[in-house]
Amino acid sequence: MAERTRIRRLIADELGDCCDEDVEQRLDELQVLADTAFGDDAVRPVFAVLGNTTRYRLARALAVADGELCVCELEPLVDVGESAVSHALSDLVDAGLVGRRKDGNWRYYRSTEFAETLFESADRGVSGDE
Template sequence: MGEHTTENEGTATRNEGACCTTSGHSLTEQEVATDVQMLSTLGNDTRYETLRLIAEADEDVCVCEIEPSLGVSQSAVSQALSRLFSAGLVERRKEGRWRYYTATPRAERLLDVLDETRALADG
């Protein structure tokens, strides 16, 4: 116990002592919580597809445009938009009785990174 074997130019050597050290990361608890909330928000088909629709649109997207595209209820779209807004992934503005949504720069970058990593997996 306390030993591990390493390969060194074809010969195995044994080192005494612990092989593991405590490691950490540079994020605060609040940053971790925010990131987990954001990732959790994207972990649902309706919310993810809603964000994709908004991010790929040429202009602000009205709620009334999202529902038919996804084939889900107005309630499901409203819940998705609320979660996306709370996670900081969309911005909204009200015009009369309608709300219009745009993707935040962070959301757009996250989607770009997902696209890039998908391309790496396909290649």
């Protein structure tokens, strides 16, 4: 109920007056916004996977690497064991941020174009070079 009170005050400040119909109309508009923003939230797993420091560092390293890297080359970049690195890389593959290929006993990982674009966009946004 507190949300209705605050929305009523906001509408009253903007319009000079507010009735129940104005509040209901605004709440309906906000529901459409929520449905649009969260309805088919396909990118949420991408940001969720990057919320972990190990996964973020691995994805970032691969995005700036020149080509593929083996798990054994990625392990020194993070402060976790081989199993945790492999698990983190699997999560990154599932999120579409990393690709992998197997060559004999070795697994090689590379950044996807999607990940590279994501990091480049974030870098531009942070630096203000839009």
